[in-house]
Amino acid sequence: xxxxxxxxxxxxxxxxxxxxxxxxxxxxxxxxxxxxxxxxxxxxxxxxxxxxxxxxxxxxxxxxxxxxxxxxxxxxxxxxxxxxxxxxxxxxxxxxxxxxxxxxxxxxxxxxxxxxxxxxxxxxxxxxxxxxxxxxxxxxxxxxxxxxxxxxxxxxxxxxxxxxxxxxxxxxxxxxxxxxxxxxxxxxxxxxxxxxxxxxxxxxxxxxxxxxxxxxxxxxxxxxxxxxxxxxxxxxxxxxxx
Amino acid sequence: xxxxxxxxxxxxxxxxxxxxxxxxxxxxxxxxxxxxxxxxxxxxxxxxxxxxxxxxxxxxxxxxxxxxxxxxxxxxxxxxxxxxxxxxxxxxxxxxxxxxxxxxxxxxxxx
Numbered sequence: 001x002x003x004x005x006x007x008x009x010x011x012x013x014x015x016x017x018x019x020x021x022x023x024x025x026x027x028x029x030x031x032x033x034x035x036x037x038x039x040x041x042x043x044x045x046x047x048x049x050x051x052x053x054x055x056x057x058x059x060x061x062x063x064x065x066x067x068x069x070x071x072x073x074x075x076x077x078x079x080x081x082x083x084x085x086x087x088x089x090x091x092x093x094x095x096x097x098x099x100x101x102x103x104x105x106x107x108x109x110x111x112x113x114x115x116x117x118x119x120x121x122x123x124x125x126x127x128x129x130x131x132x133x134x135x136x137x138x139x140x141x142x143x144x145x146x147x148x149x150x151x152x153x154x155x156x157x158x159x160x161x162x163x164x165x166x167x168x169x170x171x172x173x174x175x176x177x178x179x180x181x182x183x184x185x186x187x188x189x190x191x192x193x194x195x196x197x198x199x200x201x202x203x204x205x206x207x208x209x210x211x212x213x214x215x216x217x218x219x220x221x222x223x224x225x226x227x228x229x230x231x232x233x234x235x236x237x238x239x240x241x242x
Numbered sequence: 243x244x245x246x247x248x249x250x251x252x253x254x255x256x257x258x259x260x261x262x263x264x265x266x267x268x269x270x271x272x273x274x275x276x277x278x279x280x281x282x283x284x285x286x287x288x289x290x291x292x293x294x295x296x297x298x299x300x301x302x303x304x305x306x307x308x309x310x311x312x313x314x315x316x317x318x319x320x321x322x323x324x325x326x327x328x329x330x331x332x333x334x335x336x337x338x339x340x341x342x343x344x345x346x347x348x349x350x351x352x353x
Contacts, residue, residue, distance in 0.1 A: 037353055062353065095337065117351070118340040125353060126340070143352050150302070151349065158303075158320055159347050202352065222351070235250060235296050235304045236285055 003030065008168060011154040020172035021049050023153050024136065027170035028054050031134035034168075035060050037125075038086060040071040041193055041203040042181050043138025044078060046172065048190045050136075051082050060087040060128050064120035065096070066205035074193040081191060089124035096120070106207060113208055113223050120205070129160040134168035142177050143202065144219045178218065243311055245329065246279045248292040250304035253285040260345070261305045264322050273330055303346065321346070 011030075015023050027034055028050065035058035036046050050057045061075060079086050099119050108116045129135060141151045151174040157167040173181065178201065185192055195203050199211030201218040212221040247268075249261040268274040283292025283304050292304070299308065299318050307319040309329055319325035323339040326332040344350065 039353065092336075113351075114344045115341065118337070118344040121353065122340045122344050122350065123336065125350075126343070137353060139349060139352060144348070159343050159350070204352070235283055235293075235302050236253070 003166075003168065005156050008154050008156050012152040015153045016175070018153075020045070020176060021053065023170060023172035024049050025053050026154070027134060027136050027168075027172070028057060031168055033132055033162075034058065034134035034136060034170075035087075035128070035132055036136045037061070037138070038075075038078070039138065039203070040067065040075050041138075041196075042178070042185070043173070044074075044190055044192060045181055045184050045188075046136060046138055047078055047082055047084065048184075048188055049172070051084070057084070058087070058132075059084050060089055062121050062124050063088040063090055064205050065091060066120065066207060068195060068203070068206045068209070070194045071203060074191070077191050087128070089128045091120045092123055095123060108208065108223075109225060112226050126160055129157075129162060129167055131163065132167065133162045133164060134170065136170045136172065138173050139171045140173045140176055140178070140181075243309060243329075244278045245276060246281060246295070246308040246310070247277045248281055248283050248295060248301075248304055248306050248308065250292070251282055251284045251286070255286065258304060264305050267322075271332070273326070273332070276330060 011026060015026060024046065036043075036050060038044065038047060038059050038061050040061060047059060075086055075088075078084070096119060099116070103111075103115070135157075139151050151171050153171055153174050155169050155171075157169040160167050184190065193200075193203055195209075199213075200209060200221060201212055202222050203209055204222055208223055210221050210224065212218065247264075249265070250258040252258060265274070268277065281291040281295065283296055284290035285293070287293065288297075295308065296302070296304065296306070299316070301318055301320065303320050305322070307322075307325045307329070309317045309319065309325075311317070319329070321339075321342060323334045323342050327334050327339075
């Protein structure tokens with residue numbers, strides 16, 4: 001892959017005010033071996049948009065083994081409607097067995113969700129990303145107070161690497177709000193997860209997801225027993241703080 | 243090869259927990275002797291050596307390592323276990339690597 005970090009930084013700048021469809025088009029055209037990461041929730045809009053841009057595109061999902069039945073049904077619904085294969089990535093069996101043996105099924109309520117997520121999500125994610133040159137996420141800046149304010153529309157992924165040693169990451173929805181996502185879903189008659197009709201906004205694993213009340217931030221429906229804005233490793237000059 | 247470790251002091255003056263953990267790990271494994279230079283990125287002082295280096299290299303997290311190879315080529319490592327595996331040839335466990343990725347990338351929560 002001959003795309004340099006400077007190219008990606010330039011895209012991030014040039015496309016920061018462009019539409020998700022423009023960003024998605026860039027990603028799908030610039031990187032051959034690229035896949036959409038689909039969580040089975042609102043990021044379905046990426047699948048819908050991609051289907052209107054290109055006939056063949058890759059989609060994968062992280063099946064943690066703890067998803068809601070509604071989410072599994074929704075994944076099948078999307079597979080059928082768009083005629084796409086959704087590759088499911090699973091946790092490493094040995095690691096899960098060890099984890100459950102040592103900590104049980106609900107240790108995240110006592111510790112935090114990171115250890116469980118690292119086994120059930122990050123391991124399978126890394127395994128998939130090691131086969132790709134780029135990936136496309138539904139990450140949005142407004143999803144979590146504190147942790148997503150710097151989501152660029154395109155970046156070189158610093159956490160993972162593809163076969164070439166470099167991995168590109170595109171976040172076409174970075175600048176969209178939840179309201180815009182839902183306006184798109186309604187306007188384009190995009191299927192959505194039935195859990196949304198039960199008050200769920202952000203949807204992940206069943207034990208770590210709950211419905212929320214009107215005007216609560218969607219982050220309050222995930223890992224609600226933890227501090228929402230905990231953040232340690234960023235490097236922020238005090239003079240740049242708002 | 244020259245290795246620089248950049249550690250962070252938070253804007254309120256408190257030390258960064260991960261920086262401390264990494265220093266402890268390097269000491270415990272007797273690898274601190276392989277680090278040629280440790281400099282501080284003081285979030286309260288943008289002119290501190292670590293902040294300047296982070297700015298120069300477009301690094302937005304700490305701690306991080308800068309590996310300067312013969313000929314001047316520089317590599318930046320923001321993932322500790324990647325650094326020790328690739329540069330110090332240390333054997334690392336997948337659990338440790340995944341835990342670090344999860345800890346350092348809260349944006350992955352919603353993937």
